[in-house]
Amino acid sequence: MNQIHKDTRSNKRSIVRYTYLMIVLFLALTGFGQMPIFKRYYIADIPGLGWVARFYVTHYMHYLFAILLIVLTSHVIAEYLFINRKRIKITISGYIRGALVIGLVITGVLLVIRNLASSGFPPGFIVFLDLAHLGLVMVLLMAGLYCIILKKKWAKERFKMSKGV
Amino acid sequence: MAKEISRRSFLKGGLAAACTLAATSMPEWASAANNKQQLVTLLDIRKCIGCEACVEACSEANTDKYPNPKKPFPKMYPDRVPVMDWSDKRDVTDRLTPYNWVYIQSATVEVDGEETEITIPRRCMHCINPPCVKLCPWGAARQLSNGTSRIDSDICMGGSKCKAVCPWHIPERQTGVGLYLDILPSLAGNGVMYKCDRCYNQIADGELPACIEVCPEDVQTIGPRDEIIKQAHALAKEINGYIYGEKENGGTNTIYVSPVPFEKLNKAIEKGKGKPHFKPVKDTMADANNLAAAMVFAPVAGVAAAVGKFYKMTKTDE
Ligand code: SF4
Ligand code: SF4
Ligand code: SF4
Numbered sequence: 337m338n339q340i341h342k343d344t345r346s347n348k349r350s351i352v353r354y355t356y357l358m359i360v361l362f363l364a365l366t367g368f369g370q371m372p373i374f375k376r377y378y379i380a381d382i383p384g385l386g387w388v389a390r391f392y393v394t395h396y397m398h399y400l401f402a403i404l405l406i407v408l409t410s411h412v413i414a415e416y417l418f419i420n421r422k423r424i425k426i427t428i429s430g431y432i433r434g435a436l437v438i439g440l441v442i443t444g445v446l447l448v449i450r451n452l453a454s455s456g457f458p459p460g461f462i463v464f465l466d467l468a469h470l471g472l473v474m475v476l477l478m479a480g481l482y483c484i485i486l487k488k489k490w491a492k493e494r495f496k497m498s499k500g501v
Numbered sequence: 502m503a504k505e506i507s508r509r510s511f512l513k514g515g516l517a518a519a520c521t522l523a524a525t526s527m528p529e530w531a532s533a534a535n536n537k538q539q540l541v542t543l544l545d546i547r548k549c550i551g552c553e554a555c556v557e558a559c560s561e562a563n564t565d566k567y568p569n570p571k572k573p574f575p576k577m578y579p580d581r582v583p584v585m586d587w588s589d590k591r592d593v594t595d596r597l598t599p600y601n602w603v604y605i606q607s608a609t610v611e612v613d614g615e616e617t618e619i620t621i622p623r624r625c626m627h628c629i630n631p632p633c634v635k636l637c638p639w640g641a642a643r644q645l646s647n648g649t650s651r652i653d654s655d656i657c658m659g660g661s662k663c664k665a666v667c668p669w670h671i672p673e674r675q676t677g678v679g680l681y682l683d684i685l686p687s688l689a690g691n692g693v694m695y696k697c698d699r700c701y702n703q704i705a706d707g708e709l710p711a712c713i714e715v716c717p718e719d720v721q722t723i724g725p726r727d728e729i730i731k732q733a734h735a736l737a738k739e740i741n742g743y744i745y746g747e748k749e750n751g752g753t754n755t756i757y758v759s760p761v762p763f764e765k766l767n768k769a770i771e772k773g774k775g776k777p778h779f780k781p782v783k784d785t786m787a788d789a790n791n792l793a794a795a796m797v798f799a800p801v802a803g804v805a806a807a808v809g810k811f812y813k814m815t816k817t818d819e
Contacts, residue, residue, distance in 0.1 A: 371638045372660035373689075376582055391636060391666050392785065399792040403799045410803030418811040448793050451786060453630035453751065456646060463640035463656070470638075 356408060360480070362401045367473060369394035402444055409437060416491075423494060429483050430490035436476040443469040539629065539648030540704070541729035541754045544622065545736060548718040551605050551620030555712035555720075556594050559603045559624075562700055562711035566654065567591075567600050568693060570677030575686035582691060585674040596775030597624070599675040599695035603712055606776065608769035610761050619759070619766065622712065622720065623777055624697040625650065625671045626746055626753035632785045633663035633672060642694075648726070648754040651698035656680055659692035668750050668785055669777035672696040726754070733758055751784030 369388045374380045380389035387393045416424070426434070443465050450457050450465065457465075482488070570588050577584070587593070591600040603624040610619055631650040634642040641657040644650045652663065652672060658681045664672045672694040681690025700710035708714070713721040722729065730747060733756045737744050745757040757779075759766060767779035 370636070370662075372662045372665070376579070378579070391662060392788070395636065396789050396792070399789050399796070403792065403796050406796060406799035407803040410800035411807050412803075414804040414807035415810065418807055419814065445796065448796060451630075451635045452790055452793065453786070459640060459643040459653075462643070466638060466640045 352408070352412065355404075359401050359405045359408065360476075363398060363405060364473060364477060366394040366398040366401065367469075370398070399448070402441075402448075405437075406441060409441065420491075424491045425494050426491045427489055429479070429488040433476065433479055433483065433490065436472055436479060439472045440469065440476065443472065537646055538725040538727065539646075539754050540699075540723055541648070541726045541756060542627075542699075542710075542713065543722045543724075543729050543733050543736070544720055544755070544757045545722075546619060546621050546720070546757055546759050547740065547742075549605075549620045549622065549720045550718055551607060551618075552717065553594065553605055554715045554717060555622055556601065556603055556605060558711040558715035559697070559700075560601065562703065563602065563698075566695075566698070568654070568675040568678040568695065570675060570692070571682075572677060574677040575682065577691060578687050584676045585692065586676055587673070588675065588677075597671060597673055597696070597777075598775060599673045599693075602695065602697040604775075606770045608766050610765055610769050612760050619761070619769075621757070621759075621766070621770070624712075624755075625699075626669060626750070626755040627697075627699060628750050629752040629754065630750075630784075630786045630790075632666040632668075632750075635786060636666045637663055645701060647704065649699040649701050649704070651701055652694050652696060654679060654693045654695070657693045658684075658690035659694055660690060661694060663694055666785065668782040671777060673775060729756060745779060749782040751787060 365388060368374070370391070374385075375389040380386050416426075446457075446465050447469060449455055450462055568588065570586070572588075574584060574586070585599075587598045587600055590598065594601050594604055596604055603622050606621045606623045608619045608621070610617060612619075627648055627650055629648065631642070631644055633652075634644045634650050637652075638660070639656060639658060642650060642652045642663050657679055659674050659676065659679060661672070661674050664670050664674070673696065674692050674694050676692040679690070679693035681692065684690065700708075700712075703710060709723065713723055722732065724732075733744055733747065736742065736758045740758070740760055742758050742760045743762050745759065745763045746753045746755045757763075763779045770776070770779065772778045
């Protein structure tokens with residue numbers, strides 16, 4: 337019984353993991369596409385990637401993937417709080433990456449509000465948001481890479497299962 | 502001297518305008534500022550005689566803001582990065598350039614059965630929700646609370662995204678100036694973008710923008726949005742004319758009123774680099790902004806799914 341539970345759990349974990357990775361990949365691509373660099377550096381010349389230099393397209397896609405990220409993040413957090421808290425423990429690298437994602441969501445949402453017609457953030461604050469959003473994603477990508485290479489997990493089981501499971 | 506004459510004619514124009522519909526007097530400014538309303542300019546293009554006094558006045562008033570690039574420019578990589586240099590062509594006035602923020606477009610069209618040359622001052626429209634400002638990746642372009650959009654030449658990197666996303670492709674680039682020179686000049690950035698800033702500093706001092714002040718024909722009127730929109734509609738009704746700029750790109754703070762349809766004008770004007778069109782423009786920010794509503798529900802959806810699962814689990818545990 338335990339075995340079945342654990343298998344479905346780890347299956348689900350990898351689904352969450354791959355969905356998260358795909359979302360982050362597209363967010364990073366469309367996000368970096370907000371800077372005028374893909375055309376300059378021939379990325380948009382790669383067949384099939386012409387769209388990355390079209391600002392309105394990448395902007396719209398960034399919003400779409402941001403919505404997916406918010407759904408996934410809030411789901412994982414709620415699931416942790418309601419269901420998994422007793423069973424798993426978030427690692428330090430998990431907390432760090434989590435904080436970076438939440439920072440990205442907060443600065444991103446503020447930038448979405450900035451883009452509405454009636455917004456009136458002070459110019460200095462907008463520069464801060466732009467730079468913070470960019471800075472956070474750079475750190476998150478580096479942290480993510482470090483964790484993948486060193487096989488660091490977001491969370492681990494609080495109680496070790498018996499050997500062989 | 503030219504300045505004095507223009508001031509005198511401004512006073513004359515201002516008085517005449519005050520007697521009729523216009524909103525060029527100081528109290529209007531104060532009321533616009535107090536109500537935090539956006540300022541709008543109305544251009545009655547029937548009146549324009551194409552004298553280019555506005556073009557000259559703009560350049561005089563804004564010379565200090567113009568770029569003074571250092572040469573030779575640092576080599577940029579890869580080679581395809583275009584060098585945009587207008588510093589030896591500062592006198593060009595037949596299009597928008599970093600050194601010419603307003604120019605006179607002309608169209609020969611039929612008005613009341615008569616072949617007429619219409620001249621139209623063209624510059625930044627100062628959109629209500631300007632994509633040049635909102636989509637600038639650094640916040641170098643900004644919108645003031647009075648609806649003026651301007652590019653901060655101290656932090657602009659010259660990537661030209663504002664020009665790409667502007668429905669009229671208004672901003673123009675000058676290579677060899679600005680912040681990029683201090684960072685990685687060969688690898689990132691390419692100068693600074695320039696465009697009409699609606700003489701924001703003069704407005705802040707309670708003065709009229711130079712092109713409005715100097716015009717001998719009082720082509721332009723500036724005032725709070727509500728009033729100018731009313732005025733534009735009254736004028737269009739009176740002359741059986743057409744309006745451009747009120748709805749374009751979701752609404753702009755520059756309203757043209759013309760005796761001929763803008764479709765006709767658009768066909769008759771010369772368009773191209775630095776020469777904006779008069780085509781209909783949909784609200785460029787709308788698609789993404791409509792998604793913002795979905796973003797509000799995203800966390801609810803995520804949490805609801807988790808709560809649903811929790812509920813199901815407690816049920817099965819029972
Ligand atoms: S807007 Fe006024 S100053 Fe400018 S060209 Fe027309 S008439 Fe002359
Ligand atoms: S017309 Fe173009 S440059 Fe001017 S505010 Fe609108 S988007 Fe910006
Ligand atoms: S408002 Fe000022 S900056 Fe803009 S075109 Fe007129 S004079 Fe030039």
